[in-house]
Amino acid sequence: MVGWIYLCGVSSIIFVFSIFFFVFREGAPFLRDRFDFKEFFFSPEWYPNSDLNKRYGALALILGTASVTLFAMLIAVPFGLGAAIFISEFCAGKFKEALKITIEILAAIPSVVWGFIGLMVMSPLIIWATGAPVGLNVLNGGIVVALMSLPVIVSISEDALKAVPDTFREAALALGATRWQVIYKVLLPAAKNGLLAAALLGVGRAVGETMAVYMTTGHSVNIPFDSRFPLFHPLQSVRTLTATIAAELGEAPHLHPDPSGNYPPEAHHYQVLFVIGILLFAITFAINLTADLVVKGIRRKG
Amino acid sequence: MEPFSNAYSLETKGLNLWYGDFQALRDISARIRGGIITGLIGPSGCGKTTFLRCFNRINERYGNVSTSGEIRVLGKNIYEPDVCLQELRKSVGMVFQRPNPLPLSVYENVVFGLRIHSPWGSLPKAELDAAVEEALREVFLWDGLKDRLDTPATALQLEQQQKLCIARLLPLKPRVILMDEPCSALDAEGTKAIEDLMDSLRGRYTMLIVTHNMAQARRVTEECIYMLNGVLVEHASTEDLFLYPKDERTEAYIQGRYG
Numbered sequence A: 001m002v003g004w005i006y007l008c009g010v011s012s013i014i015f016v017f018s019i020f021f022f023v024f025r026e027g028a029p030f031l032r033d034r035f036d037f038k039e040f041f042f043s044p045e046w047y048p049n050s051d052l053n054k055r056y057g058a059l060a061l062i063l064g065t066a067s068v069t070l071f072a073m074l075i076a077v078p079f080g081l082g083a084a085i086f087i088s089e090f091c092a093g094k095f096k097e098a099l100k101i102t103i104e105i106l107a108a109i110p111s112v113v114w115g116f117i118g119l120m121v122m123s124p125l126i127i128w129a130t131g132a133p134v135g136l137n138v139l140n141g142g143i144v145v146a147l148m149s150l151p152v153i154v155s156i157s158e159d160a161l162k163a164v165p166d167t168f169r170e171a172a173l174a175l176g177a178t179r180w181q182v183i184y185k186v187l188l189p190a191a192k193n194g195l196l197a198a199a200l201l202g203v204g205r206a207v208g209e210t211m212a213v214y215m216t217t218g219h220s221v222n223i224p225f226d227s228r229f230p231l232f233h234p235l236q237s238v239r240t241l242t243a244t245i246a247a248e249l250g251e252a253p254h255l256h257p258d259p260s261g262n263y264p265p266e267a268h269h270y271q272v273l274f275v276i277g278i279l280l281f282a283i284t285f286a287i288n289l290t291a292d293l294v295v296k297g298i299r300r301k302g
Numbered sequence B: 001m002e003p004f005s006n007a008y009s010l011e012t013k014g015l016n017l018w019y020g021d022f023q024a025l026r027d028i029s030a031r032i033r034g035g036i037i038t039g040l041i042g043p044s045g046c047g048k049t050t051f052l053r054c055f056n057r058i059n060e061r062y063g064n065v066s067t068s069g070e071i072r073v074l075g076k077n078i079y080e081p082d083v084c085l086q087e088l089r090k091s092v093g094m095v096f097q098r099p100n101p102l103p104l105s106v107y108e109n110v111v112f113g114l115r116i117h118s119p120w121g122s123l124p125k126a127e128l129d130a131a132v133e134e135a136l137r138e139v140f141l142w143d144g145l146k147d148r149l150d151t152p153a154t155a156l157q158l159e160q161q162q163k164l165c166i167a168r169l170l171p172l173k174p175r176v177i178l179m180d181e182p183c184s185a186l187d188a189e190g191t192k193a194i195e196d197l198m199d200s201l202r203g204r205y206t207m208l209i210v211t212h213n214m215a216q217a218r219r220v221t222e223e224c225i226y227m228l229n230g231v232l233v234e235h236a237s238t239e240d241l242f243l244y245p246k247d248e249r250t251e252a253y254i255q256g257r258y259g
């Protein structure tokens, strides 16, 4: 019996390591034979299928992910923080419970449904409002991903605010602070680690999101900015790292090496997708680890 | 500091308070004189804290509280529509049972009140520095802390924290200070230090102190109020209340028969 429980407990560790091992094993031949750091990170030329000149520059894909994530967070962080403050400081009783449940339901909506909404509802709206030729772009993906990462941001932020001892609120109120002063002079500073962790987990969610992004960003390999929009151009169609894997893995041939261990060039497409997987793994791992450390930081102090 | 213009700093007339449908205060009429220390004693759960928290209306934080009757602070009815809660709380300071300095530096704790009551950036640094020194001197913390004003207040010893909680009221020049068992989290030495501090503030502020400690009530207060089950049983000079209680319930309590 104890053995079973033990197995359940450590299974997550086993899974993480097996997944990492598998992804790494599939990507390793590319890293060994073909990987060029400069090309992968700094070239926007993604032509893994070209017959004559295969190129594996992931810059456009990285920027696609970055722009969608950044845009989503510009919306979701302030909005999520506002919602958390509202729930934790301005609501009580049934209404509060209702709101929290609604936000959990938001988290339970399947990714593909969000993609569907982006495709069928937001896209025409964007075309109508901005006059852009296509409605599938950073703006669309960013809004959809913002809504998708909202629940985690709200619930972690709300936990962080709830963890601030009530005596702090009372101390400030008794000195004559207004509600708003209590919030920005006491609560936000006291909860800042938790709020930062919430934002980071939101970023992690946005970076890893696949299906909805695949459906809403227009799926064209594009550097999403120009001289007029140095940060990013919200009306550009892009392709993210995740969407690339989802779209291309099915068509990339999974080839085996010849007896001397060398792979044909056509095998690299499949492999490079796993290298992208490793990159995503590394990004989300770093984000989660940071968030974790940040949260532990509060525990140690408080 | 100007003398107290009203003989009574705090007055209630027919004050009732309910938490939901539980009545915690029943028809309390009290008049608390200005410039002296009044003690509030009674067994656990009799409503001392509740009564104290009426005077800065901080009870209203809980959604289920309703009150009736009249409360006057410095002659002004605090339920009148033109009363500004922030201003009321500026003139009625409160010290809590557990020291609750804000998670800020010592310095920022002391100037917190000034900052929230002044438009942003309107306070010259020199003025804040002076206020910090004056307040910390008043509570006998200056010599010990003047070189560590930027340490987090939550890292101080409990006694220092409680003194700091008193110090942070002073820059706002309150007339009334409410204290809810200010020594209950402290050891004997800390208790003595806070009592000395109350003594040194005597006369300049109207102080209303909840205490469970009979000896403390006798040491520091001039008048005492005895409460039982939400009712004000007796209000007299400390000496009279302890030596010649008029009500037999008071007598029973001070002789230690219950509570």
Ligand SMILES: Nc1ncnc2c1ncn2[C@@H]1O[C@H](COP(=O)(O)OP(=O)(O)OP(=O)(O)O)[C@@H](O)[C@H]1O
Residues within 6 Å of the ligand: B019, B022, B024, B042, B043, B044, B045, B046, B047, B048, B049, B050, B051, B062
């Ligand atoms: N927020 C609240 N909601 C409901 N009931 C409350 C609340 N606060 C206090 N009460 C009740 O009101 C009564 C008076 O409480 P109060 O805290 O004022 O007593 P107290 O005299 O200060 O007691 P103690 O000496 O233990 O501090 C108690 O019966 C208590 O259970």
Ligand SMILES: [Mg+2]
Residues within 6 Å of the ligand: B048, B049, B050, B180, B210
């Ligand atoms: Mg109490």
